[in-house]
Amino acid sequence: MRLFLLVFSIFGLVIGCKVNVGSNESDTFKVSRLDLSNLNFEALKQNILIPKCLSCHRWVIDESLFARKIKYGSPDESDLFQRIESRQMPPKNGGLTSLEINYVRFFIQSYKGPTIPIKIPALEAKYSSLKYHLIDRSCLMCHDGTKRKPSLASYDQVRDHADDIVDYIEHGDVLGSPMPPLDDQGRPKAPVPSAEMLTLFKQWIQEGSLNN
Ligand code: HEC
Ligand code: HEC
Numbered sequence: 001m002r003l004f005l006l007v008f009s010i011f012g013l014v015i016g017c018k019v020n021v022g023s024n025e026s027d028t029f030k031v032s033r034l035d036l037s038n039l040n041f042e043a044l045k046q047n048i049l050i051p052k053c054l055s056c057h058r059w060v061i062d063e064s065l066f067a068r069k070i071k072y073g074s075p076d077e078s079d080l081f082q083r084i085e086s087r088q089m090p091p092k093n094g095g096l097t098s099l100e101i102n103y104v105r106f107f108i109q110s111y112k113g114p115t116i117p118i119k120i121p122a123l124e125a126k127y128s129s130l131k132y133h134l135i136d137r138s139c140l141m142c143h144d145g146t147k148r149k150p151s152l153a154s155y156d157q158v159r160d161h162a163d164d165i166v167d168y169i170e171h172g173d174v175l176g177s178p179m180p181p182l183d184d185q186g187r188p189k190a191p192v193p194s195a196e197m198l199t200l201f202k203q204w205i206q207e208g209s210l211n212n
Pocket of ligand 2: 135138139140141142143148149150161164165168169176177179180181189190193
């Protein structure tokens with residue numbers, strides 16, 4: 001029986017490892033604007049959680065879910081921080097840089113909890129919903145106005161580039177630059193928007209690209 005359990009748990013470990021499919025990092029993911037004197041969830045999310053964790057953990061973009069994984073004020077008692085500091089997370093590419101680890105440490109130290117409880121908006125043909133589910137999740141890490149053109153950070157910019165956004169998500173491979181781009185091994189560097197998101201985005205354009 002013992003032997004059976006042992007074999008079984010080794011098997012479990014192997015399966016567990018297989019689940020660890022992540023995306024390779026590239027230069028585009030290099031962290032900028034991480035400023036230890038300005039600790040806030042948005043900066044943490046855009047600079048660390050989206051590029052380094054989102055490929056495996058959807059909860060990182062939701063502050064209220066993220067907040068449940070830490071003990072406010074005590075990084076050393078926070079499971080999430082221990083996993084980062086021990087370089088268990090992210091499991092690939094050698095973990096976070098020391099600046100990133102320190103940012104997480106000081107963030108947790110000063111954190112008092114989500115100020116506004118964030119509700120995940122329903123997926124619908126509205127700008128606020130599509131910004132959350134499509135643009136912020138799949139495009140913003142590169143098109144935030146500091147790195148790649150076009151910037152898709154504001155409503156006006158998304159509206160003005162709406163047709164390009166559709167074209168590059170749908171036919172980017174034919175146009176020569178699939179969006180989100182692929183890494184060396186042909187895996188998307190950011191979550192690929194679902195067909196439903198794309199349909200709703202087109203519907204939003206047809207209905208006048210409103211700031212709703
Ligand atoms: C390549 C995929 C991958 C990436 C990237 C990744 N993780 Fe994980 N993470 C996992 C897997 C698989 C588990 C479950 C295995 C375990 O518990 O060790 C896990 C477990 C966790 C857990 C405990 C379980 C939970 O959901 O509370 C935390 C906390 C965590 N990861 C945080 C992070 C953070 C923070 C990052 C980014 C800095 C990150 N991970 C990046 C794959 C990943
Ligand atoms: C990992 C970084 C990254 C992500 C994520 C990303 N892009 Fe890009 N994007 C680029 C780069 C790099 C270029 C320049 C590519 C080129 O010229 O070959 C670019 C160019 C573009 C262009 C301009 C193409 C042109 O040549 O006129 C559009 C439009 C675009 N991206 C849309 C998107 C959309 C929409 C998303 C989200 C679904 C997205 N991108 C996600 C890196 C990214």
